[in-house]
Amino acid sequence: MRYLSVTETAKKWNMSERSVRNYCAKGRVIGAFLTGKTWNIPENAEKPERTNKRKETPITLLDILKEQKANRYSGGIYHKTQIDLTYNSNHIEGSRLTHDQTRYIFETNTIGVENEVLNVDDVIETANHFRCIDMIIDNAKVALTEKFIKELQLTLKNGTSDSRKDWFAVGDYKKMPNEVGGMDTALPEEVAAKMKALLAEYNAKEEKTFEDILDFHVRFERIHPFQDGNGRVGRLIMFKECLKYNIVPFIIEDNLKMFYYRGLKEWNNDKGYLTDTCLTAQDRYKRYLDYFRIAY
Numbered sequence: 001m002r003y004l005s006v007t008e009t010a011k012k013w014n015m016s017e018r019s020v021r022n023y024c025a026k027g028r029v030i031g032a033f034l035t036g037k038t039w040n041i042p043e044n045a046e047k048p049e050r051t052n053k054r055k056e057t058p059i060t061l062l063d064i065l066k067e068q069k070a071n072r073y074s075g076g077i078y079h080k081t082q083i084d085l086t087y088n089s090n091h092i093e094g095s096r097l098t099h100d101q102t103r104y105i106f107e108t109n110t111i112g113v114e115n116e117v118l119n120v121d122d123v124i125e126t127a128n129h130f131r132c133i134d135m136i137i138d139n140a141k142v143a144l145t146e147k148f149i150k151e152l153q154l155t156l157k158n159g160t161s162d163s164r165k166d167w168f169a170v171g172d173y174k175k176m177p178n179e180v181g182g183m184d185t186a187l188p189e190e191v192a193a194k195m196k197a198l199l200a201e202y203n204a205k206e207e208k209t210f211e212d213i214l215d216f217h218v219r220f221e222r223i224h225p226f227q228d229g230n231g232r233v234g235r236l237i238m239f240k241e242c243l244k245y246n247i248v249p250f251i252i253e254d255n256l257k258m259f260y261y262r263g264l265k266e267w268n269n270d271k272g273y274l275t276d277t278c279l280t281a282q283d284r285y286k287r288y289l290d291y292f293r294i295a296y
Contacts, residue, residue: 001031003040013047023048062243064294065137074107077292078137082106084251085239086129089232091254095122102126121160128156129232136240143203144237146195149225152236156229167227174227181261185224194223213241214274218267248289248296250281 006024010017024032024039031042061077068078087102096119097105104111105126111118132155139148154171157163163170173191177184186194202208202216217238224230235252242249252260256277263274289296 002043004043006039006041009041060246061289061294061296062140069134069137077288077294080288082130082133085133086126088251088253089235090126090129092252092257093231095125097122097126106130124159125156128158131155132236136236140240140243144199146199149233149237152233153226153229156232162228169227173225176227178224178227180221180224181265185222191223191225195225198223208241208245210247211271211275213238214278218264218274221264248282248286250278250285252281256281
């Protein structure tokens with residue numbers, strides 16, 4: 001075995017002689033020994049890692065979305081998510097704004113109109129939905145609460161014509177019965193108790209699976225806690241929870257709407273309808289991630 005001096009080792013490891021001596025003295029150089037006051041260091045000894053060296057952590061989609069949001073990065077996954085999620089989720093609920101009009105509102109805070117009439121609420125809710133996406137990114141790691149869900153609905157509906165109706169209760173649970181897809185939903189007086197029970201059961205699970213997130217969504221939509229905005233708030237929650245548990249999120253595009261509705265209706269009988277629809281949507285989002293070279 002050939003041994004090197006402290007000077008030779010310091011040059012080999014590109015560090016100071018003092019650091020080499022300290023490593024040897026602390027027993028961090030395997031096989032090193034003293035002869036008098038001179039350290040003998042095996043030629044094949046490995047350079048110890050610095051104890052204060054920061055360990056690199058994997059960069060998740062959530063990290064990237066937060067970074068691009070903070071830097072107002074244009075043309076990345078944050079930009080695409082804002083436009084596509086907002087356009088499709090609003091369009092499912094009847095918005096008549098086009099994808100281009102949605103993009104203009106996000107990019108320029110303006111909208112071009114030629115020989116057509118736009119619903120003001122569609123424009124307001126589009127701008128509001130952008131803010132909702134920022135909310136779910138900022139709060140992705142936070143546990144779901146009634147307060148947060150109500151804040152999402154308030155943000156979505158704030159400033160619309162509905163917000164000027166006393167009975168509408170923007171930011172709070174519904175005051176009047178409603179239905180969805182021809183099916184009854186929870187009565188107003190039942191909503192608070194049902195939402196508390198749903199959230200308690202969901203939050204009791206330490207790790208959520210893809211199926212857990214879909215199951216929460218179905219039950220949320222069947223409660224239908226708000227007078228309006230339930231579908232959009234529900235889909236925002238699914239996106240948020242996917243980010244929290246590092247599951248690739250998904251956007252239900254307008255051409256999947258009927259499959260999505262069927263999945264919601266048939267969940268108790270056959271979970272496959274909704275699961276397959278959401279997995280199809282997830283595969284599309286994975287293509288976005290592949291394009292932007294984001295690992296998942």
